[in-house]
Amino acid sequence: MILSGKSRIAGVMGWPVGHSRSPRLHGFWLQQYGIDGAYVPLPVPPDRIEPAIRALPALGLAGCNVTVPHKEAAFRLVDLLDPAAKRIGAVNTIVVRPDGSLEGRNTDAFGFRENLRDGAPAxxxxxxxxxxxxxxxxxxxxxxxxxxxxxxxxxxxxxxxxxxxxxxxxxxxxxxxxxxxxxxxxxxxxxxxxxxxxxxxxxxxxxxxxxxxxxxxxxxxxxxxxxxxxxxxxxxxxxxxxxPVVDGLGMLLHQARPGFQAWFGLAPKVTPELRRFVLEGL
Incomplete structure (x- = not known):
């Protein structure tokens, strides 16, 4: 991990959040691509989710993932929603825009579709x-x-x-x-x-x-x-x-790609090495 005073920081909000594989997943990409940034767990209880999300711009974070039980709350709290989040009714990715507003996205449908394409191309x-x-x-x-x-x-x-x-x-x-x-x-x-x-x-x-x-x-x-x-x-x-069968790990890996690109400015790849690394942490 390369960190400086200009590091881009993102994370994952959940309660609890210690079980999340996202820090390991994003950490792999940050190290692989030599990015000046970090991705950290953000344990936030349900009664503190609104001030926590509102604080993202003030804290200088690029955004965060949102996991159980906060996806529906995030849907209500962001300033604007992408089409997928509107249709699904939940947000799993928040991006802090240049003006400080919060954009809520849902990348789960993308992750599922990409995993199916990888695992069952036929x-x-x-x-x-x-x-x-x-x-x-x-x-x-x-x-x-x-x-x-x-x-x-x-x-x-x-x-x-x-x-x-x-x-x-x-x-x-x-x-x-x-x-x-x-x-x-x-x-x-x-x-x-x-x-x-x-x-x-x-x-x-x-x-x-x-x-x-x-x-x-x-x-x-x-x-x-x-x-x-x-x-x-x-x-x-x-x-x-x-x-033919397709396991669920690829959905986790692929849904992370759009958020990583939005926060850290690079489109990451899902590779066999990434799968092995995340599996080692299960």
């Missing part, structure tokens, strides 16, 4: 419907990414149907989205071109996703946003069946 959005399990913030970002990619239909599957219906309504009228009841989840896979798990089911310490894969076509790409473990029970089962 996947064709037009090949069939995309099945998305979950209806939380991550599902919103994934849904936006898939609709923008041109999937013919988006099938939302969630234990609480009302949340899936709310997400479908928020995506707007005329959008090819269908809510599938949880009890019919297996039938939603019949002609799917892509299956995405956006829930925490399958994460280390949690039960695996309860989704029978018997009806999944052999060519369907299966991906999970969870990356601890790298191969979740869902991905292990899909891989054993012969389905």
């Amino acid at each position: 996947w064709d959005p037009a090949a069939g419907p995309a099945v998305v399990v979950g209806a939380g913030g991550a599902a919103r970002a994934v849904a936006v990414a898939l609709l923008d990619s041109g999937v013919p239909e988006l099938r939302l599957v969630n234990r609480t149907r009302a949340r899936a219906e709310e997400l479908a309504a928020d995506l707007g009228p005329g959008v090819p989205v269908r809510v599938i009841p949880w009890e019919w989840r297996a039938s939603a896979l019949a002609d799917a071109g892509l299956l995405v798990n956006t829930t925490t089911q399958g994460m280390a310490g949690q039960a695996g996703l309860d989704l029978p894969l018997a009806g999944l076509p052999p060519a369907t790409v299966v991906t999970d946003i969870v990356y601890t473990p790298l191969l979740t029970p869902l991905l292990k089962e899909a891989k054993a069946r012969g389905n």
Whole structure:
């Protein structure tokens, strides 16, 4: 790390924030490219998030990432929003503009799309419907990414149907989205071109996703946003069946690229060396 009186500083706000892989990820790029800058953890409790975000320009920070539980609060507190953040309803990246105003961005959809492109380059959005399990913030970002990619239909599957219906309504009228009841989840896979798990089911310490894969076509790409473990029970089962699988680590890596470029002035690359370095910290 190279630091001087002119160092560019960014960080990640969350509560807690000690588990975040972002300082390791951005630190790798800062060192690799020899940039005069630093990326630091910023632990901020929920009742202090507004003054913390407002203080970014006064403290001379270039901006920050925002993680759980602050993404929705950041959405309300910034001065302007990029189109992706408006559609998703959450902010994960804040950029301090030259005039001191705060721009809120959401790079999760970008990260998901780039990870899928890297991990399954043969996947064709037009090949069939995309099945998305979950209806939380991550599902919103994934849904936006898939609709923008041109999937013919988006099938939302969630234990609480009302949340899936709310997400479908928020995506707007005329959008090819269908809510599938949880009890019919297996039938939603019949002609799917892509299956995405956006829930925490399958994460280390949690039960695996309860989704029978018997009806999944052999060519369907299966991906999970969870990356601890790298191969979740869902991905292990899909891989054993012969389905192409994409782990969730790349989404974390790719979503960081736009923020790094905005703060430090250089477009970083996601490489095998970066993946290995971040995995060593898991």
